[in-house]
Amino acid sequence: MKLSRRNFMKYASATTATLLGINLLGCSSRQSTGGVEIGKLSTVVMGYGKDHKLKGGKWGIGFFPKVNTLEKLVEYDLEKDEYKPFLAEKWEVENGGKSITFVLKKGVKFSDGDELTADAVKFTVLWLTANHPLGQETFESADVVDDYTVTIHYKKAEFLNLAKMAEFHMSIMSPSSVSPKGDVKGEWVLPIGTGPLKVADYREGEYAVYEPNVYWYERFGLEPNFEKLVVKFIKDEDTRVMALRSGEVDCLSDYCHGGSDYTPRNQLAPLRQDGYKVFKRGEPLTWVIAFNYTKEPFNNVNARKAVDLAVDRNEVVKIFNSEVYPAETLFIEKAPGIKEAKAQGIVYKPNPDEARRIIKEKGYSNLNVKLIVDKAQGDQILVSQLVQEKLNDVGFNVELEVLESGAYKEKRDSGEYDMRLYYIGGTDRRFYMRLYWRFHPETKWKVYESERTGNLCKKILGEFDESKRRQLLVEFYKAVYEERGVVPLYFDIMTVVTSPKMDMTWDETFKWPNGYEVGEPLFYDV
Amino acid sequence: MVFTGGGIILCILILSCLAPIAGDPCSVNMDERLSPPSFKHPFGTDQLGRDMLSRVLHGGRVSLIVAITISLLSMVVGCFVGAVSGYFGGVVDDVIGRIVDVFMSIPEIVLNIAMVGVFCAVYGVSTFIVIFAVVFTNWVGYARLMRGMVLSLKEREFVLCAKAIGAGEWYILFRHIIPNAAGPLIVLATLNIGNVIMTIASLGFLGLGIQPPIPEWGQILNSGKNYITTAPWISFFPGLFIALSVLGFNILGEGLNAES
């Protein structure tokens, strides 16, 4: 090949220029294909930490679309510990709790205009049974009684079945959500539900665009005051805040699940100060120190008690700029049975001197214990360092290991640890779900198990009677307290931060138009 | 230049040796959290009220010790491989040359991240893994330099003369070749330590490096980054020290290079 240098330079510069040109074009064209016109008043842009997985994922679609595009048969009121009709008008527990017959509201329409019927509920149940871990362990089958009546058969006869129906995983979706329509093994298309939002556009990892579901607004007699809700997925929490401050997004919402995809708690105060509105709600989601309770030394209640006494919750919450609440009880006060338990003196209080005494007396001095933390849960690294210091103060010798999620899980499963940070509870309607996941002897993600707490947990989750359940709950709290099964640290919160120009209120964020208060933020009135 | 660079490094070395005087980097004091630089805490305090001065200085210890360890280990490995390759030549050289090519072809940090990631997924992050992963990619530079030096020194007339005198191979290697390769090697090592400090800090910043509670600059910087509006000192000082120490080593290296 013979190429003179003059020619080579010519070709090289031409190529470079072309490449640059293509790129610039690429830039502009990509911008327009997004279909997003930022800055229009009717469009609201939100920053969110996690992809919405509208094409489906491990646990189905993301939690945000589950909450905002779909609805549940029943809603749960944490304060009253009461299940309220939502898509279902009323229900009947049958067969000793093994079946529940739901009567659906009439005239409810999916966002594509189809009416909500018993078939849709049956489809949802079957789809979940076939595709969803939670569905698999819950449902037996579903029978359509008539257009608006459906009986769901469960694998076990227990109260938890009803509680699960308020869980967002169990939200009802249209058979058109899959292709071919109604095929439970079919390919997932888009979530089509009865909720306030409907999906307009989605680009994986980048954004999702929602529009108001007019049928929903009709049903509640409301007028949507926005045309588009654009949710941008911004993984990094600091970047999200910067995006809000720079005006690139109008609001931020926490990811409604234990984890760290939330607005950094220490940013809330400065944001408030700068005129941003922060809507905050306490949740029955409690971060705890969990123990390896099958292994020395924490198979002994005294050791666990020493840990409990050593840690000052009021200091822990300072890490979060005191935006979260110190956990003196197992759950927030609103949660069922907590008030009663508190009245009985079931309150976790620090007492380092007592801790020191126990450690000395029981010979735990300078005992090497390993505390493991999942790195993905950023703030917990700080919490664990504080805990480490506090425990070292009273005489333990804590080795802290911050682990990558996989290694953390492996160590957790193989029992190569003594303590770890974990959470129990969740948003309101997940209350019983979490109780089940964290304390039921049969589940994998247990936090603590003893015969006493295990039995109580089973009883609670089987008990349909509200007052009996409450009694059992108090007993359960007491058992956990006495055995120091876990050491509660703080109650997490759920926040939505909006720019001053947005017109949102706390009520519209955490309450349905019919007044039912819920844990996850809602976006029907942004 | 040597003096400027050496001075900066010396300062950082002395400061990090004095780190224990600055107090315990892990001692928590929630009442003083996020306090700005003051007389009591010249660099302020972090989210847990820990003294940033102490943390940064202890971080300096960690960074320097780890970086120097890595650099030394890579030097040993690289020099050995390079010397063998250059001295024996032939097939050995070809094989080693290809291996070096392979390592040169994968951007260091990509392989570092991948390796730390894979290993940590299984064993959990430990300082040892970080050291191993960085050495794994870092030795190549030394090997290349050493090979080149040996190849060119081998051809120098004084080596020929030593052979003519009747000196043995090992004598020549250790008395003639290695001492003469020492100059460029020291220059490379100096620059390399700077690079390694940066690599470790980068890994730390990505959350893949040395993990808390061990204070490490990159990781402190990372933990401070969401306080950049409220408590900028948390990320400012580690960043400053990374920059300073890398600068120190670079200036020193360049100075040494100019001298030799």
Place this chain on the structure above:
Amino acid sequence: MYVVRRAVQAVITLLGVSLISFSLLYIFPGDPAEFILSIRYGYEPSAEDVARLREELGLNRPLVTQYLDWLSRALRGDFGMSWTEPKAVMPLILERAQASAELFLATFLISIFFAFVLGILSSIYRDRWIDHLTRMFSMLGISIPSFWLGLVLIWIFSVNFHLLPAFGCCGIKHLVLPVLTWSFSFMAIKTRFIRASVIEELSKEYIVTARSKGLAESAVVLRHALRNALIPIVTYLSMSVSHLIVGSIMVEVVFSWEGLGTLLVKSVFERDFPVVQALVFLSGVVMISVNLVVDLLYTVIDPRVKYGE
């Protein structure tokens, strides 16, 4: 002849790179199938599931067969399925590649341009103030961590002055900060190198010849010194691609730029190893091709390197 030899060398290197990327998945003890399932579902998979997946992925075959299979697929651009997303690896990478390429090209062109200008100026005005300034700047550029600089720039320009967007991609405005951050260090490296190369060439004897001809200083520097200095500079190009990749990771992470750098870090965190594997392999491929191109460029730029010799 030379081209053939060089190509053979490149192929061997490529094999080595593929071996390293392949073994990334196999250096750790344990069963990838189990690993995949536990990642995908978050809980311990059943023995049958594991066995089925092992069969499906061909993990029961000897390692050599697996490697050859992987390699042949990799060369066709098929890196298998991602472990965390219901997608193949290659489209996942291609999707991100454009964003990276934009950043990459912009940075490369801008910093190369300024590096040449600064490098040449400072070599001409050696030991004058412009030289001192340039050298100071390049020293700082090398030493200041880009992630730190990025944070500071975001803080200043996006948060305090609301001038520029802090994150995200596409569009000229979004490019400004990342490119600025990245160029700072990259330019520093290049400037230093260009300065050193030009100074080196200016001290050569043929420069005296050129001056003795009565050429203007600009002709001496541009026509004679710079052209010769281009040889080491072009050699260094392969190194700069490596520098660019390194920089890209940190800058992309800081600015949440949805490019390959963030993909790598995300995949590492999510343990999506096929993606990691593919990225390591592809970065190797890119580097090898750049090296190859550079070596072939030699034959065009430098008449002393001849094909057969």
Place this chain on the structure above:
Amino acid sequence: MLMRCVNVSKSFKVGRRRIEVLKGCSIAVDEGETVVLFGESGCGKTTLGRVLLMLVKPDAGRVFFKDTEITAPTREFRKSVQLIPQNPDEALNPRWRIYDSIAEPLRVHGLAETMNEEFDAVAAIAEKAGLKEEHLHRKPSELSGGELQRAVIARALILEPEFVVCDEPTSMLDVSVQAAIVRMLMDIQKRTGVSYLFITHDLELARAIADRMYVMSGGRVTGELRKEELRELSRESLIRCELPRVSARF
């Protein structure tokens, strides 16, 4: 014959090509003789010199020292033959003092028992080579080319070798220095009876010192001239390599 080689061939690999540097060369050097190896640059004379010293192993052919064939150099052989290379700047380890370089052969062969003995030997040879004592304690970078070459010669001669290959030892030096160095070499030869194989491309120099001269061209020894013949030869005919082809005497 003190030193001779018969039909020596050598080729080197340069890149992909094999270059034949020596194509069957035979030369011989007698005791106390100065034999000049003359040829233009690139004709292979340096390689031939190195083959004689067994610093380069020939591909074919044999090398004899005192009528024993040398296949692998022994310690004795190394002690008896030495090399003075061309470029004095390169010939000394830049990190060593001149003293150490000169003393190196003693150390390698373990010939000096005490420090004093070593020092005396070095001082003696340095004086013969025309070096002052102050020179001994400097590094090579602090000396001029002529001084360095003296040090190199001192090192080569400290073991009192019987045969020395001088590979263009003065081609990098000025004429006045060249004269001094060559004079010195000749003086030493008179005193010790050492033989030189003196490689050069300078005909005038060759004429001035040679007892016998071999002419090399293109990797072959193309001629051999005795002192008398050398005197008669015109400069022009030598440059054009118009030399009488003389058959080897062995």
Place this chain on the structure above:
Amino acid sequence: MLKVENLVVRFKSRVGVVRAVDGVNFDVVSGERFVFVGESGSGKTVLAMALVRLLPNNATVTGRVIFDGVDLLKLSEKEMRKVRNCKIAYIPQNQASLNPLMKVGYQCAEPLVEQGLERGRIMRKVSELLEFFGIGHRFKDYPHKLSGGMRQRALLVMGLSREPEMIIADEPTKGLDAVKREQVVEAFQKLGRRTLMVITHDLPFAEKVADRIAVMYCGKIVEISPAREFFDCPLHPYSKGLLESLPERGMNPIKGFQPSLVNLPEGCRFRERCDLSTARCAEEPPLLEVDGSLVRCWLYADEMC
């Protein structure tokens, strides 16, 4: 044609100020071949470069260099460029003086391009000249393909092509072996009567080329003589020593070592190596005229008296 008066070149170095050229006076007549001889470190190359002002920035040049009635040291850089381009062709040492990336022909033509000549004429001229020196076929080759002798000839062509009033050639035979040296001698003999100043350490070469010889020692001219006289009967003890060092003249070395330029002896710089030195030599000897030659030695001062 060229008159140099009291030229001094100083270099600032770490060890101190080095006076590489120290008070040099000479003139070159039009059409003459003037050869400087001297050993390395005598300052002859520095002198040549100082004349055309090509020394690096750390050198300070004082004195007067008058060429065609103009003091070159007072010219602006731009005017000086013109002088280099059209009037004085400086031909540097040949080792690495050609740009490795440019074809020989183009490099030879470059000064003409600078002069603004028309392309065809340049081509013709350069190829004619290359042909004249026997390397016409090398027009389109890169320098690395040329042998040392060819390179030197190419450099000559580069100098000649612009038809300068004077050529200054610096060490044209350096690093060449006998055969190639011969080629260069031939090339120089082909030059005809041009004003030529040659710097060399190669006495046989000087003998073949020179009309007049100047000998430099440690930055000073110690003797300027017509060539024949110089080789027959040199005046200065150093010149004698130098000639006697030649192999063909008996190879009698000069005793001692050349002093370093930083640390020069007072007075005559050769005095420590000179067999004839007297107490008077501690004083700087004047440049004396003896039989049409100039010599800097006290020996001849007596004869004058």
